[in-house]
Amino acid sequence: MSYLSAEKKQELFGTYGTSNTDTGSAESQVALFTYRISHLTGHLKSNKHDFGTQRSLLRLVGKRRRLLEYLKKVDIERYRAIIKALNLRK
Numbered sequence: 001m002s003y004l005s006a007e008k009k010q011e012l013f014g015t016y017g018t019s020n021t022d023t024g025s026a027e028s029q030v031a032l033f034t035y036r037i038s039h040l041t042g043h044l045k046s047n048k049h050d051f052g053t054q055r056s057l058l059r060l061v062g063k064r065r066r067l068l069e070y071l072k073k074v075d076i077e078r079y080r081a082i083i084k085a086l087n088l089r090k
Helices: 006-016 026-046 051-074 076-086
Strands: none
Touching (some): 006 026, 026 051
């Protein structure tokens, strides 16, 4: 079984998006990327030389950063809400 099941995706989209099937909104995408980033970070802590995973982690972080920049530019309130909900910035 995969770490990211369809049920988990539905839960993430329901919590951070507008509905369980809201896969396209910036908030739901950021939430999904954040979940995947935390999983890959844990994997890399025990597998330091897994450079393929390291590269995909860096790509995910970049994708999330670009989405957050877009969200900040388009609607600062939505940006602040997702940052607070996911506890991203300190």
